[in-house]
Amino acid sequence: xxxxxxxxxxxxxxxxxxxxxxxxxxxxxxxxxxxxxxxxxxxxxxxxxxxxxxxxxxxxxxxxxxxxxxxxxxxxxxxxxxxxxxxxxxxxxxxxxxxxxxxxxxxxxxxxxxxxxxxxxxxxxxxxxxxxxxxxxxxxxxxxxxxxxxxxxxxxxxxxxxxxxxxxxxxxxxxxxxxxxxxxxxxxxxxxxxxxxxxxxxxxxxxxxxxxxxxxxxxxxxxxxxxxxxxxxxxxxxxxxxxxxxxxxxxxxxxxxxxxxxxxxxxxxxxxxxxxxxxxxxxxxxxxxxxxxxxxxxxxxxxxxxxxxxxxxxxxxxxxxxxxxxxxxxxxxxxxxxxxxxxxxxxxxxxxxxxxxxxxxxxxxxxxxxxxxxxxxxxxxxxxxxxxxxxxxxxxxxxxxxxxxxxxxxxxxxxxxxxxxxxxxxxxxxxxxxxxxxxxxxxxxxxxxxxxxxxxxxxxxxxxxxxxxxxxxxxxxxxxxxxxxxxxxxxxxxxxxxxxxxxxxxxxxxxxxxx
Amino acid sequence: xxxxxxxxxxxxxxxxxxxxxxxxxxxxxxxxxxxxxxxxxxxxxxxxxxxxxxxxxxxxxxxxxxxxxxxxxxxxxxxxxxxxxxxxxxxxxxxxxxxxxxxxxxxxxxxxxxxxxxxxxxxxxxxxxxxxxxxxxxxxxxxxxxxxxxxxxxxxxxxxxxxxxxxxxxxxxxxxxxxxxxxxxxxxxxxxxxxxxxxxxxxxxxxxxxxxxxxxxxxxxxxxxxxxxxxxxxxxxxxxxxxxxxxxxxxxxxxxxxxxxxxxxxxxxxxxxxxxxxxxxxxxxxxxxxxxxxxxxxxxxxxxxxxxxxxxxxxxxxxxxxxxxxxxxxxxxxxxxxxxxxxxxxxxxxxxxxxxxxxxxxxxxxxxxxxxxxxxxxxxxxxxxxxxxxxxxxxxxxxxxxxxxxxxxxxxx
Numbered sequence: 001x002x003x004x005x006x007x008x009x010x011x012x013x014x015x016x017x018x019x020x021x022x023x024x025x026x027x028x029x030x031x032x033x034x035x036x037x038x039x040x041x042x043x044x045x046x047x048x049x050x051x052x053x054x055x056x057x058x059x060x061x062x063x064x065x066x067x068x069x070x071x072x073x074x075x076x077x078x079x080x081x082x083x084x085x086x087x088x089x090x091x092x093x094x095x096x097x098x099x100x101x102x103x104x105x106x107x108x109x110x111x112x113x114x115x116x117x118x119x120x121x122x123x124x125x126x127x128x129x130x131x132x133x134x135x136x137x138x139x140x141x142x143x144x145x146x147x148x149x150x151x152x153x154x155x156x157x158x159x160x161x162x163x164x165x166x167x168x169x170x171x172x173x174x175x176x177x178x179x180x181x182x183x184x185x186x187x188x189x190x191x192x193x194x195x196x197x198x199x200x201x202x203x204x205x206x207x208x209x210x211x212x213x214x215x216x217x218x219x220x221x222x223x224x225x226x227x228x229x230x231x232x233x234x235x236x237x238x239x240x241x242x243x244x245x246x247x248x249x250x251x252x253x254x255x256x257x258x259x260x261x262x263x264x265x266x267x268x269x270x271x272x273x274x275x276x277x278x279x280x281x282x283x284x285x286x287x288x289x290x291x292x293x294x295x296x297x298x299x300x301x302x303x304x305x306x307x308x309x310x311x312x313x314x315x316x317x318x319x320x321x322x323x324x325x326x327x328x329x330x331x332x333x334x335x336x337x338x339x340x341x342x343x344x345x346x347x348x349x350x351x352x353x354x355x356x357x358x359x360x361x362x363x364x365x366x367x368x369x370x371x372x373x374x375x376x377x378x379x380x381x382x383x384x385x386x387x388x389x390x391x392x393x394x395x396x397x398x399x400x401x402x403x404x405x406x407x408x409x410x411x412x413x414x415x416x417x418x419x420x421x422x423x424x425x426x427x428x429x430x431x432x433x434x435x436x437x438x439x440x441x442x443x444x445x446x447x448x449x450x451x452x453x454x455x456x457x458x459x460x461x462x463x464x465x466x467x468x469x470x471x472x473x474x475x476x477x478x479x480x481x482x483x484x485x486x487x488x489x490x491x492x493x494x495x496x497x498x499x500x501x502x503x504x505x506x507x508x509x510x511x512x513x514x515x
Numbered sequence: 516x517x518x519x520x521x522x523x524x525x526x527x528x529x530x531x532x533x534x535x536x537x538x539x540x541x542x543x544x545x546x547x548x549x550x551x552x553x554x555x556x557x558x559x560x561x562x563x564x565x566x567x568x569x570x571x572x573x574x575x576x577x578x579x580x581x582x583x584x585x586x587x588x589x590x591x592x593x594x595x596x597x598x599x600x601x602x603x604x605x606x607x608x609x610x611x612x613x614x615x616x617x618x619x620x621x622x623x624x625x626x627x628x629x630x631x632x633x634x635x636x637x638x639x640x641x642x643x644x645x646x647x648x649x650x651x652x653x654x655x656x657x658x659x660x661x662x663x664x665x666x667x668x669x670x671x672x673x674x675x676x677x678x679x680x681x682x683x684x685x686x687x688x689x690x691x692x693x694x695x696x697x698x699x700x701x702x703x704x705x706x707x708x709x710x711x712x713x714x715x716x717x718x719x720x721x722x723x724x725x726x727x728x729x730x731x732x733x734x735x736x737x738x739x740x741x742x743x744x745x746x747x748x749x750x751x752x753x754x755x756x757x758x759x760x761x762x763x764x765x766x767x768x769x770x771x772x773x774x775x776x777x778x779x780x781x782x783x784x785x786x787x788x789x790x791x792x793x794x795x796x797x798x799x800x801x802x803x804x805x806x807x808x809x810x811x812x813x814x815x816x817x818x819x820x821x822x823x824x825x826x827x828x829x830x831x832x833x834x835x836x837x838x839x840x841x842x843x844x845x846x847x848x849x850x851x852x853x854x855x856x857x858x859x860x861x862x863x864x865x866x867x868x869x870x871x872x873x874x875x876x877x878x879x880x881x882x883x884x885x886x887x888x889x890x891x892x893x894x895x896x897x898x899x900x901x902x903x904x905x906x907x908x909x910x911x912x913x914x915x916x917x918x919x920x921x922x923x924x925x926x927x928x
Contacts, residue, residue: 207797234831234871241869427908430921 003039006032006047013051017058025055029063033070045071045078052084057246061088079105079115086122090129099126117156121167124152128174132259143183150174154188161201168198169218172225173260180262195225213245217253224261224270233273240281247282254278318483319438319447322476324416328382328440329364329374329474337374338364338473339439340381340407341485344418348406348511349397356418357406360474361490362398365407370400376407383413384445402502402510403490419476421504422484426457435464437489439475448472452480455498460506462487463498477501519656519694520601521584522568525558526608539613547620554579555609564888566598567845568657570685572819577718578626580685582619583607599887602657628720631755631762634736638771639707643743643904647676648701650897651785651818652713653842654683656695658884659895659914660843666916667701667897674703674899676741680818681713681754681785683724684844692716692723697731708732709739712754713785713819721755738764740771745905746779747771753786759798768803772811779813779925780806781907786819787838789829789872792849793820807832814907814924816898821846823878823896823911825863825920831871835924837909839898841878845885848893849877857881861894861913863920876920884914 009028016024029051036043048071055064068085071077077085082105089098105111105119127149134141150171157168176191178184188194199222202215211219220235239245239253254275257263263271325342340360345352348359358381366373376392383389390409398405426433432453438445456463462477477487487501534540534552543551554575561571570577584605588595594611598604648667653660667674683696696710709732716724721737729737737752749771755761772780788796788803806812810833818840826836848857853864861880868874882892895914900907911920 207801210795237830238871241871424906427923428921429923430910430918433922 003035003041003043006044010047010051014054017054017060020058022058022060025058025060026063026066029055029067033066036070036074042074042076043071045076045081049078049080049084052081056084056087057248059091059247059251061091064088065092079108079111079119083115083118083122086119090122090125093133095126095130095133099123102126117164120152120156121164121170124149124156124167124170127152128170128260131177136259141181146174146178146181146183147185150178150185150188161197165198165202165218166214168194169221170256172198173221173256176225177260177262191225195222198222199226213239213242213249216242217245217249220274221253221256221261224257224263224274227270229270229273232270233277236274236277240277245281250278250282254282315483319436319478322419322478322483323438323445324383324385324413325419326383326385326438326440326445326476327358327413328384328443328445328471329360330380330382331374332378332380334380336440336443336471337379338471339475339489340364341474341476342413342416342418343406343421345396345406347418347421348508350512355408356412357396358392358409359404359406359488361403361488362400362405363403363490364474365392365395365405366398366400367395368398370398373405379407381409383416386414386416388413397511397514399510399514402488402507404488404502404507404510406511420482420484422479422486423504423508425459425505426454426462426479426486426503428454428457434480435462435486436478436480436483437472437475438478439472439489441471457503459503462501462503463493464501465498472499517656517694517698518585518588518690519698521588521595521603521605522598522657523580523584524565524569524604524606525555525562525612526606527559527562534609534613537610537613539610539616542617543613543620547616550575551579551613551616551620555612563845563847564891566604566887567885567892568602568655568684569845572714574714574718575623577685577715578623579612579619581688581691581719582622583612583615584685585688585690586618586622587615600657626718626720627722628717629722629725632725632736633762634738634740634767638740638742638747641707641741641743641748641902642675643745643902645675645743645902646672647678647748647900647902648674648703648706648897649678649680649783649816649839649900650842651680651816651838651840652682652821652844653679653897654687654691654696654713654715655843655845656699658843658845658882659841660695661699662884662914663842663895663897664699664701666912666914668703670916674706676707676709676748677701677703678708678750678783679710679842680783680816680839681711682715682818682840682844683713683728684715686718687713687716687721687723688719689723689727692727696728700731707741709734709750711750711783711785711818712737712752714754714757717754717757738767742778743902744778746781746902746907747775748781748783751782751784753784753796753799758786758794758796760802765802769806772806775811779907780811781813782815784815784817787817787836788815789826789836790820790838791824791826791866791869791872791875792822792838792877795872807834810834816900818842822849822893823898824875825911826875827868827873829871829873836873837898841893841895842897843895845882845892847891848879848881852877853879857890861919878911878919 013028052064064084065088068081071081082101086098086101102119102122105115127145131141131145153167153170156164172191172195175185175188199219202219216235216239220232220239223232265271265275327340329338329340330336338360340358342356343359345357346354363371363373365376365379367376376395379392381390390411393408393410396406396408434452436452437448454464472489475489476485477489479486487503489501491500493500540548557571557573558576561569563569594605595603650663683691710728712724739750741748786796788799812834814835816837816839820838821840821844822838823841824838828835863876864879865876880894881889882894883889885892896912899910907924909924910918913919
């Protein structure tokens with residue numbers, strides 16, 4: 001494999017990492033390392049550095065270590081290769097070895113200013129990690145580790161506060177941690193003052209430039225220090241939506257919040273807001289999935305995706321709740337005839353006293369026997385969700401022209417309310433709107449949710465592709481957004497290969513005029 | 516031949532060193548030569564297929580395009596050659612342009628800014644049922660622009676408001692404003708007409724915009740408000756100070772918002788508050804931060820970016836954002852997002868959000884009105900907004916009026 005195949009291998013590594021296939025990514029690095037040992041030509045370092053950066057963004061520290069060790073062994077290590085190596089060692093818990101590597105960078109006359117700055121920050125990270133690891137393991141942490149970490153971060157921050165903001169925010173986090181742990185830090189500014197300074201400097205940058213992921217994360221941590229969960233959460237959402245925040249960046253932030261700031265998911269207003277956002281984002285970037293509560297799922301769907309691609313749990317619940325108000329209309333002998341649903345009489349007969357009525361098609365119940373409809377006295381109305389059955393007390397209004405009949409029942413359905421109506425004119429949309437039907441095509445109450453687009457609408461009729469059967473006659477046709485009834489279903493129409501309903505506005509017009 | 520049909524094709528440059536060593540270069544001051552060299556690099560980068568109008572958001576480049584096609588074309592008509600679609604193309608290389616450079620910079624030095632005009636306090640009344648024809652970046656006089664005008668005028672259900680979101684190419688000179696904006700304007704009987712200020716108008720100080728466009732429409736200022744019982748529509752000038760709100764506009768808008776009294780506020784501007792495809796609008800957002808974070812702005816329509824983008828509702832601001840900047844200037848398809856292969860029919864494609872910019876549907880397809888290279892350019896089109904008491908219904912049309920999207924924006928009763 002000559003090195004001129006390296007660009008292809010490099011591309012393959014990127015694709016593999018983006019597909020979260022860690023095994024193949026490690027195999028690619030293994031292939032590169034093998035080639036390095038056999039090829040007389042040295043591998044181009046620019047490609048090595050790029051591969052290391054990409055592996056780091058996905059937190060693949062084992063292949064980083066493998067590749068970096070090979071380059072170091074070949075005597076061609078640059079400051080950047082050693083930095084990535086030290087980073088991998090830290091994340092693999094090999095802190096003393098990482099510190100040695102960082103000292104090599106700091107002592108080298110060939111190290112670039114960026115390498116020196118980053119290495120100094122990573123020294124701070126080594127001691128910070130030592131401090132939090134001791135706490136986590138149940139040992140007494142060394143105040144000396146915390147002080148050394150603070151000193152390393154502060155030195156870089158103090159040299160150039162506007163550029164080295166991430167060193168500065170680490171100082172803030174460590175000062176807050178020191179305060180919580182009862183350690184004195186008299187040589188540094190207060191947490192509040194320093195955090196305010198850093199947030200202000202980032203906001204000043206933001207006035208003219210788009211922030212990068214690290215700047216957004218720093219601002220978020222600043223709001224944590226300033227105890228402002230709302231602003232911190234907004235920054236967290238912004239950060240996790242950022243193109244340049246990958247697994248490495250988000251994991252680092254998440255670790256900082258948990259390990260140094262001590263945030264927790266429950267009983268902590270800050271942790272409750274921030275950690276779920278970061279957890280979900282990290283899993284997305286690592287190719288994982290997440291299990292969350294229904295309430296949380298609902299909130300996140302609304303926040304992240306809007307309502308045109310997903311239906312929320314609450315939406316399904318609303319649909320289920322509507323079922324309580326929908327009944328099977330059958331003959332006294334039990335044969336199914338159609339569907340009916342509860343309405344508020346005021347919605348159709350505004351001049352009459354308010355009461356709950358049942359509406360169905362005139363060809364389902366009609367005292368004059370329109371199209372073999374059941375006579376009101378021969379109809380049974382079964383509310384399956386409540387397990388109650390009623391007789392029809394009287395027909396209130398029936399009109400074959402709009403194929404609708406309103407009846408009074410001889411009882412009240414427990415926990416059922418009249419269905420809400422969609423009173424506006426229904427318009428054709430592009431793409432077409434969906435409508436849903438709940439009814440009794442057979443003996444059992446069923447949802448019709450598939451292939452359910454409106455295909456045509458006028459003031460008089462609504463045509464839709466929602467599948468129905470005979471027993472659906474008289475069913476409510478719901479709009480998709482909020483389960484409001486847009487029409488009374490009444491027939492299938494072969495000429496347009498669709499089902500047909502009477503729009504609510506037309507029904508209202510008919511009832512109001514006739515009464 | 517009218518000016519509106521003229522465009523510049525840059526035949527390429529040969530590097531700044533050669534430009535500087537050319538004999539004509541000696542007539543130019545060094546900083547002007549550097550600026551010209553930079554502008555030519557930008558122009559070269561923006562150059563698309565031959566025979567198609569192209570442009571950038573660069574002031575010097577836009578002025579250069581105006582000067583070479585109009586001023587130079589008037590002085591030496593032989594540089595204009597007939598091209599397809601009854602257009603005249605000025606084909607020039609860097610040496611041709613260098614020959615005009617001195618008089619170009621002299622012309623540019625003479626450009627001054629029109630005085631700012633504050634809007635009068637009264638608000639124009641519109642009916643509770645109002646249909647708005649909305650289009651942006653339409654002042655090219657070519658491609659989709661005349662088609663759109665035809666459809667707006669020919670629609671049986673008449674519009675009550677015709678609104679342009681700004682930009683007359685290349686630089687909003689008097690002849691460009693007259694010919695590319697006003698002559699082709701879709702004049703609908705009885706309709707109110709409004710046109711917003713764009714950065715291209717401001718490249719010549721906004722003079723023709725203020726002196727010719729506004730008087731033609733009876734528009735008192737570059738920003739304005741319209742109202743009915745359910746809505747306030749506010750047009751902003753985000754170009755007088757580039758991508759910013761000049762003068763007392765922020766306070767004026769805050770005053771309007773205080774008079775909402777249950778009504779909804781809709782904004783129209785040339786520049787964007789946020790974008791998935793272009794730069795953000797931090798100055799606009801900062802000046803309107805209290806209205807945005809207070810969720811006082813229901814919807815915001817803008818142009819500037821030559822795309823049609825329907826954003827998801829902005830969570831923290833509760834704002835519906837739309838970019839309608841595909842009215843007539845040729846723009847390249849977003850191959851970096853959607854790939855080089857254009858879809859077989861014009862369609863909206865979904866793109867995820869980032870930072871605080873919501874996810875969006877972006878219009879993708881070819882542009883049959885640019886026959887030289889239809890597959891390279893995105894489709895032109897416009898929107899209809901129907902304000903019907905509490906409701907607002909949006910329709911996106913292609914340049915020939917066909918409906919690509921039609922949905923209510925106000926869903927909840």
